[in-house]
Amino acid sequence: MNRRSLLILAAAATALAACGQGADKTAGTTGPLMVGATAVPHAEILEHIKPLLAADGIQIEIKVFNDYVQPNTQLAEGRLDVNYFQTKPYLDEFNASRGSDLITVAGVHVEPLGAYSRRFRTLAELPDRAEVAVPNDASSIGRSLILLQKAGLVRLRDPVNPLQTLRDIVENPKNLRFRELESATLPRVLDQVDMAVINTNYALDARLNPRTDALTLEGADSPYVNYLVARPDNRADPRIVALAAMLRSQAVKDFIAQKYDGAVIPAA
Numbered sequence: 001m002n003r004r005s006l007l008i009l010a011a012a013a014t015a016l017a018a019c020g021q022g023a024d025k026t027a028g029t030t031g032p033l034m035v036g037a038t039a040v041p042h043a044e045i046l047e048h049i050k051p052l053l054a055a056d057g058i059q060i061e062i063k064v065f066n067d068y069v070q071p072n073t074q075l076a077e078g079r080l081d082v083n084y085f086q087t088k089p090y091l092d093e094f095n096a097s098r099g100s101d102l103i104t105v106a107g108v109h110v111e112p113l114g115a116y117s118r119r120f121r122t123l124a125e126l127p128d129r130a131e132v133a134v135p136n137d138a139s140s141i142g143r144s145l146i147l148l149q150k151a152g153l154v155r156l157r158d159p160v161n162p163l164q165t166l167r168d169i170v171e172n173p174k175n176l177r178f179r180e181l182e183s184a185t186l187p188r189v190l191d192q193v194d195m196a197v198i199n200t201n202y203a204l205d206a207r208l209n210p211r212t213d214a215l216t217l218e219g220a221d222s223p224y225v226n227y228l229v230a231r232p233d234n235r236a237d238p239r240i241v242a243l244a245a246m247l248r249s250q251a252v253k254d255f256i257a258q259k260y261d262g263a264v265i266p267a268a
Helices: 003-018 039-054 070-076 088-098 138-150 183-189 200-205 238-247 250-260
Strands: 033-038 060-065 082-087 103-110 114-116 131-135 169-171 177-181 195-198 225-230
Touching: 033 039, 033 070, 033 238, 039 060, 039 082, 039 103, 039 200, 039 238, 039 250, 060 070, 070 082, 070 088, 070 225, 082 088, 082 238, 088 138, 088 225, 103 238, 114 138, 114 200, 131 138, 131 183, 138 195, 177 183, 183 195, 183 200, 195 200, 225 238, 238 250
Parallel strands: 033 060, 033 082, 131 177, 131 195
Antiparallel strands: 082 225, 103 225, 114 195
């Protein structure tokens, strides 16, 4: 992406705002863009494009978080300009529960969710009443259960509803016992449970390789795209438009493919 392309995109965003697309004309568009992200792969991808954006006169400052709540809270409060770490089901649930109105700007990549174990090498080895740790946020628990259903471990009331809970399990042949824990803690308890379903960003941060270490893994067709997210008042900020364009560029897709070798997949 060259300077001329970024400037054209920025001009288009300004024109959209002038046509009444909901942007706040008072929103600041100068100075560094404050971007919240989790460490892997989001902050790594941002660090890769930081000098490319700087060459076009756009400065970004990256604030790294180890949880999923604060990046949205600080964005809603105006302490961040954008964040990059979450799927749309997670964002929808956050907005509904917190009364916020954060919005997606651009889909960047998919992180296939996986189930991991230190004790067993295959799902078939899981014993009766095995203890399985799963993420405790509403969107991730449903996603985890759908993964386990596709693996044949449980059957759900609705096979595709992303917001299902443990109460929606209608068949559990192995009598699996579930522990709901904060997503960031799951790699740390892997030695304490029989299996854990772990978000790929935390798996990579814990030096797990989803392609070789996961007992079961979502496919490349996973609908859980990770988005760049902003507020309605600043979504047309030219700096945000330029950042979104860079994150969607072929250069970034090539970087993701090379660095993560299939553990992270560029969005279509």
